[in-house]
Amino acid sequence: MIQLNYRDAKPIYEQVKDGFRRLIVQGVMEVDEKLPSVREMASSLAINPNTIQRAYRELEQEGYLYAVAGRGSFVAGVPEEDSARRKELFAAFDAAVEELLYLRVGEEEICQRVAQVHQKMMGKGEKAKE
Amino acid sequence: MIQLNYRDAKPIYEQVKDGFRRLIVQGVMEVDEKLPSVREMASSLAINPNTIQRAYRELEQEGYLYAVAGRGSFVAGVPEEDSARRKELFAAFDAAVEELLYLRVGEEEICQRVAQVHQKMMGKGEKAKE
């Protein structure tokens, strides 16, 4: 369900957040669908429950999840105005583009890549809204 | 010469690396041009010499600089790019683009952004080759 990469410098709780955010945004997980429990997810990934707890808490604060004590955590959907997330994405995007341009990767090649990603998405994400 | 942002999560030595890499790739600094000494740079930025030392060492390992004990550190040029680094950058790029597309950001807007980043780079580096 979620893939961890320990060689990545990105913290585990961030990777977990990214994983679920992806599943939610793509519509792979539907609204009100239940997520694995904190302990179950931790056991499944062989990591500490606190790490999952943090990921879930932050995703809830961002509006992607809602949690009910005793019942579980559920998909809330894609937040209407996640301008903060959008800023993060553009920042990551800009950084990648800038260094690619440093490395003599052409502007055309980069734009073509955008289209490729778009096509690849259309192939897999059938449930994605419009 | 180099601008530091302490609010950024990015480590100082990384910001220093990025700064000089930019100056080198854009041609603002020419091949064999001398960089400020480790101590001078540290004093100029009001940070510890060891931090500059690390930035210079890694830039040398990456092929952007060469250093001569007693003389100083000098621009080596733009190294033959690492395909590994390029892969990493494209992976980060794809992830950002994918989520932006799911957040209803248009393909056109994204491509325009590439051009904006490019222009922003050219604005600062008039001597950039080609």
Next chain:
DNA sequence: TAACTGTATTAAGATATATAATACAGTTAG
């Protein structure tokens, strides 16, 4: 009631970043 849920807290260890204080060797201007 028992077995699940989320949530909160405190402690400890590991790692990365940055500073601090030296020390040593090569280069160069005077």
Next chain:
DNA sequence: CTAACTGTATTATATATCTTAATACAGTTA
């Protein structure tokens, strides 16, 4: 040659973040 600059290396310390660990407590449900 000497002094003042270079790069380089090392050890120690402080700090912050990440992660694990071990609980504890409260709500839900079969």
